[in-house]
Amino acid sequence: MKPAQKDAYTLILEAIDHGGFKPGDRLVESELAERFGMSRTPIREALQRLETQSLLTRDGRSLIVSSLDHNQLAELYVVRTELEALAARLAARHATDEEMRVLRDMVEADRAHLGDPSALARANRRFHKQIHLASHNRFLVQQLDMVHRSMALMASTSLAAVGRDEVALAEHDAIVRAIEARDEDKAGQALRDHISKAFVTRLKLDSGGVSSVE
Template identity: 80%
Template structure:
């Protein structure tokens, strides 16, 4: 089925998020239109929007996928840890029984994805998004959406590091247990620790200290 024109922004963002287009890659309007099956007008509008959000950078007359330097990466993780921790704390207070059940099911189902970094990364995004929604705070959800769009600028997922996927599942389990028991402080602490460990892994990947499986 041909995607609706209004999907152009989401399609390009998803392609960046999945690593189809990596930092430094040049995005050509005509190529994107053909690849995504969308006319050039919505593609042009989507590219302008992504440039405004700093996800694309102007290089002469061309647009390339932006990249994050070390300081920007550190700043992003600081903000993410604070906002994600707040979301977990609010989820522990406000999540419905059904929302908690969905989070628990995600953890159990995701165990089968260990060893598949791409699938784990997608599952990880779903898990965090569910926590954001369970916070029942629309303004926080909006801000976390901005943060996660910037996360798409990372060339690889930290879950590609050897052993990181199994550790992440255990960390997700601890987060859900805290939410299940409505322990707001423990939920915040568990999620912030999870983000901190992901950041350490990211730095080790970038330095070559740990190996990637992809």
Template identity: 65%
Template structure:
């Protein structure tokens, strides 16, 4: 049997993971009893997971109910500004500190992700794994924590940019440019490459938003 502490940790991670995978979308109502049954835990750790996620802005109040939060136009812009700065720092640090093994793993991930060109949801998950690996290559635990918070908020965007035509190929080419710079130990080039990547993703998201008007 898992300990009570482990059950509480697992409940938070399970709810967050379900949101991150798109199983619960912005605006969806979360019901404590339903999630407790789904994940096989008591309602207490689910309740505490809800409280933690509400504090982090992942969940929001809608009357007496809790729903998955959504981001407005300004919030999305603010999030991309912060993400660009933090990702650029991670890329510069990775150019200094990434091990040869970490660089090889990043290159291999790009090669493997080429098989997902026509699978936007799977590519979205692969993209998160790539960025997570890049963050770890910075070898700065506090930066990694901040980037994790940013990427939690990114899960509140209900549509992946990889649904846009041609986006996957462009993103993978940009990933290659980022890792090429890291492999060359060129922090300035890595910074510039990842800023271009984030800017391109933001522009794609803005176009998607405009298309839904």
């Protein structure tokens, strides 16, 4: 069976999410059409949609990838913390044995990515997405998808900070252990602590307070 072809919106969003387009980059309709091998009409519609979602910002007649200032970053982390903690609580309540097995396997497999911030960042997104799905609440998953789209506007990952990768993986392990134990309070708190520490690391990175790997 031939895999479904990705639309223009998904292709541009993934390029932003994976660092192909960074905050401040100008997106040109004709260049995107050539890059993705499609007509300019779906590209134009995708750009309009991304602008509506505040992922792109108007700069005169051009559109550029948005960036987050300090206040926007703080606001985003407040929302993310609460929603992620709720997802972990619900996952502890509703996750199937198979979903818990997948989470455990992810933690074990991600050890191979230590020292590779880009690979670990991709694995981190998959891990959190799996927790969202294990919550078995479609409306919560939709809201978290919106939050994580905005997270793509960060120019770097907090996992690039020296030593953060091993600590983050230990935090993932604690989250999974709480979910496996069906301990809703502990799972929610473990996820909350994980996001809080990631936010502190990001603030230090942005201020030059900690070093990052090359």
